[in-house]
Amino acid sequence: MTKVKICGLMEAEHVKAAVDAGADAIGFVFAPSRRRIDMKWAAELAARVPENVMKVGVFVNPDAAELKTVYRNVPLDYVQYHGDETPEQIREIGLPSIKAFSVRTAEDVRRAAQYDVDYYLFDAPGTDFRGGSGNVFDWSLLAEAGIPSERTIIAGGLNAGNAAEAVRQTTPFALDVSSGVEREKRKDPELIRGFIRAVKERGEA
Template sequence: MTKVKVCGIRRVEEAQWACDAGADAVGFVFADSKRRIDVETAARISASLPPHIMKIGVFVNESKENLKEIYSTVNLDFVQLHGEESVSFCENIDLPLIKAIPIKEEADIIGMDQYPGELVLVDSGKGPFRGGNGTTFNWEYVEAIPLSHQLILAGGLNPENVREAILKVRPFMVDVSSGVETDGKKDRKKIESFVRKVKSV
């Protein structure tokens, strides 16, 4: 069954909504974003979560030292890297990682298999931020590629389109942020609807 990550969590109650709905992971954004969270708040939310919930930190071109410090302080399970981090950088940080690949065109999938780790995230390459822009990409680019990684699908997913996305791409996990928000804030009913749609596929 496809797993669900609710990203851009900023409040304890939002994390609780995700847990109660049956999500498998939550994401904290430490990069430049309207959903950015400070380390202390993320650590407090992380400590409130049951142990089976994956905690993933989102970073853009962060230093190895800061990655390790935040990973430890927040008790993260993965660091998710959305910048220009090289394969060698990823191999040398010695942390469980998810490399995010922005997809604008089919050629953008070339080289994805070079990154270490079991997971890779594909996101839309459109919009002002490195993720969380609410835009989709052409899922046909990734639905047929043989991968050594398990795929996390992100980019413009919402309760209306996630079933089609799962049937096309067959990802290990889907990642939602703006698709479960109303007026820029997490919406409990949308989170519940999204998770329900995913788990019904």
């Protein structure tokens, strides 16, 4: 069954809503973003998350030492790289990893094969910040990636209305949603529950 990651969580009530609704992973953003969170508060929120729910930290071109400090102290299960990190940099840091790729063309998708990471996240190009544009990219381009679908994560413009179709077209490891479960730029427990239900109920059909 496709897993669900709720990203950009900043408030305890929304962490609880995601966990209670069956989220498989939650994401904390440590990169420049309106959803940015500091390490201390992320650690307090992470303490409320069961061990079976993955905790992912989102970074853009991070300093390796600072990244490892956050990874250890929150603690995180995966580092999600959303910047210009090279395959060599990620390999040298040596932490469980997800690499995000902004998809405009088939070439953007093929570039993923250069990386040796645990999971590959394909997203629509960002606007003010890296990622998080709320737009959908052309899912058919993923056929160019040469990446097993069980190691792909789909993001960008997802919501309860299109989640099932995203799963049908791409059969990914997980869907990653942020703005699609927000009202007026703030996470909404009802939308979080609806999105998770849309994915999970499809998997049971």
